Amino acid sequence: MTPPPARRRRAGASDAAPARNLPRRGTVRRAQAITTYGVGSLVAVDQESFIVSGLDRADEQWSADEAPVIHERRLARLLGVRYFRLPPASDDTSRDGVRVRRFPLMHSCPECGDLRRHRDFNPPPGRSVCGTCEVDLVPSRFVIACEGGHLDEFPYRQWVHRSTERGATIAGQCGGILKLRTSGRSSSLRSILVSCTCGVPEVSMEGSFRRNALKDLGLRCLGARPWLGTSFSDLKPCPLTPRTLQRGSSAVWQPVLKSALSIPPWSDGRADPLAEHWDVLRSLESRVEVEAALKVVFKGASPLSAEEVMTLLAAEREEDAQGEAEVTFDHRYRALREKEYERLRAGNDERERSHEEQFVCETPIGDPTVLRPLGVTGPMLVKKLREVRALAAFTRLAEPDTTTGSNEVPLSDTTLPWLPAMQVHGEGVFLRLDEERLGAWEKTDAVTHRVERMRAAHQKLLEQRAGDTAPIPLSPATPRMVLLHTLAHVLVDEWSLEAGYPAAALRERLYAADDMAGVLVHTATSDSAGSLGGLVAQGEPERLARTIRSAVRRAEWCSSDPLCVESEASGTGGTNLAACHACVMLPETSCEHNNVLLDRALLVGTPEDPGLGFFSEVVEER
Structure with a gap:
């Protein structure tokens, strides 16, 4: 992340300034700098906690050889940038790295119990220990954030003084020292006790996670952005009410990732x-x-x-969105997907390829008619592909798929001509569902009624996340989208068993619209395991037919049944039906939609209605 101490240079012909001598605090993989530890996220390193800095000075800090420029014109045009950059390499030979800042600043000493800012403990340079007790300091477990993306320290002083008649005023004037201890009676918030030497009664952290807990104290979001290093004078008040979060909660930071195939x-x-x-x-x-x-x-x-x-x-x-009165980002993103869908259907033979070609898509050798009874058609072997995945923004307190652009937080304070991205070279299998059979299935009353329940729940969640003034996006839930999404998940699970890939090494890419009904499952890792040919071999029609039959029959049963298959609502806000971690859910890195809008009943049916599933005939085969 942060760079190791720079090597001393001899003064000479070069006028370049020496690298800054910053302490190094651990390492992360390039992929993690996009998906897990991107700009604005919190990183725990040993006994310390940091927040990843913004990109405003990254052009000066990231060297060209350790953070090379990469290009993907279609994605760059979509995101309004000219190029992308890989995050800097972070290994023993690195000269630089991703910059971080200490956050949260509030720490506690497990020996003396003091709760104060890190610098007030007078730690020795380069160490995070109490200057008096010489024991490791513990970063605050709690932070506050709002859906506008702001992040700040938990207001311990206001919290402990809230029982007084003039809590906010006294908290501001109190000169006492805060103390933090645990009673040890349980692991609940009731056992975490905060006090002040000014004499106010000791209080616990119980109730601090209530949605209106900070609002009841009269506290509003100050608009803090510690990843940008903003000072108190730069703060712009935010109309939203902050909420308390665990420092390590996934709700503190969620990446907004956009990707494209070359x-x-x-x-x-x-x-x-x-x-x-x-x-x-x-x-x-x-x-x-x-x-x-x-x-x-x-x-x-x-x-x-x-x-x-x-x-x-x-x-x-x-790829320009045609025929739209108002061309939005969603229209442009769909146009990008449509061109990929056309190319995956058409493929490219050897005459169209050069040695530098990064997209090789061929028709299988076997007879594809063996897939016809399954309602599957058009399998293609994607023997070579390149996916560029860019970190466009991030969100707090909201899943990226359930928020709007107004709540997406930019990675820098100024507009930059680039974004951080990673590229994956791998392989995959592409297949389509038979349009005639799919069209008849998705119009049945039982299917439309079941998906409508999911769509309504998802739309309600979108409305809650949108806020008062932001436009409300429409839920993408349709019968074919949910079917394709669930099918992709069971195929990933099946291939993780059959082909030896871990589920996290595979990724789905859905093409679901009125004129699209396809699934691409491809390798999602940036190492050599992504291009060994093991996944492509699974795309030959006879083997693919066996895989689909096995995957569908495996999805017929779940270890959580009958609760799972008979569930009236599951997942975030009821956006799933018959789906849980024991049957169809995948690692988050493998799913485009954060494990929402899933229902295996659309694959295999239910005990009350076996014919509901698109593959119900496969289930009946014995």
Whole structure:
């Protein structure tokens, strides 16, 4: 994360400033800097706690060789940036790393019981110990956050003085020292006791997690953004009420990730040198204008011909959301998915490929008609793919799929031309459901009624998260979306058993819309395990048919049945039905929708209605 001490340089011909001598506090993998420990998240290192800093000065801090630039034009255009950067390498030879700041600042000493800011303990340089007791300090277990993304210290002083008649006033004037201890009677909040040497009664932390606990104290969000290093004078009051959270809670930080596959004509990497010039090139209409611009920019040594650039511009314009009165981010993201769906259906043969091609999608050798009785069609073997996954923003107290752009927190205080991202090289299997059979199934009353319950619950959750002024997004729950989502989960579980992949090493990519009904399951790790051919081999029709039958029959039973299959609502806000961690839920890194909108009854039916499932005929086969 933070860099190791810099090596001393000799003064000489180089005028470059030496690297800053910052202490090193542990290491993280590049993928974790996007999915787990991104900007604004809290990181626990040994006995200390830190928050990952924003990107405002990252251009100066991240060296080009340890944080290289990567390109994915389709995703960059969607997110409004020119390029992406890998987070800096963090190993024994690293010169730099991801910057962090100490947070929370409130610490307690387990020996003397003092509860105060870290610096007030007078710790020795480079250590986090009590200057008097010489024991390791413990960071505050509690922080407060609001849905606007702000994060702050828990107001211990106001909390302990709340029983007085003028609690807020006395808390501000009290010169006493806060004390923290545990009674040891239980592990509940009632056993965590806070006191002040000014003589107010000792109080417990019980009740501090109530939604209105801080509002009842008259406290509002101050708009603190510690990951940006904002001072008290920079704070802008926030109208939202903060809530108490555990420092290690997943609700403290949730990444907003956007991804795209590299598909032709962008997937050979030859267009990368043009990344800085696309805005100019898009404004040109004719081949002659493009050719003249290339000569000026590259001084006659353009990596692409004018014809190739015209082809790229035409492909880019095809992804423009057409026929929409108001083109939103969701429209553009769907257009991106539609082009991927078309390319996955069409594939590319050897004549279309070059040595640098990063997308290889072929038709299986076997007879695909063996899949027809299952309602599955169009299997494709994706022998080579590249996915770029960018950290676009983050949220607090809300899942990214149940929030709106107004609650998404940017990674920097200023607008940057890039975002941090990771790239995955791997393989996958793509399949589609038969449109005729799917169309008849999704119109049945039992299916539409069941999915409507999930959609209503999800829509209610979206409305709660949107706030008073933010636009309310529509729930994506439809019969085909829930079916494809659940099918992808059971396939990942099956292949984790059959092909030896851990479930966390596989990832789903759904293509669900009126004109799309496909699933891509691909490797989601950035190491060599993602491209060994083991997953592609599972896509041959005969083997795929056996896998689907086995996965569906396995989904027929859950160790939590009958509670699971007969559940009227499960998951966050009732957004799932027959789905739990014992049957179809996956690791969060493998699921695009955070394990919501799942129902295995749409695969296999229910005891009361066996014909409800799309694959009910498979269940009846014995």
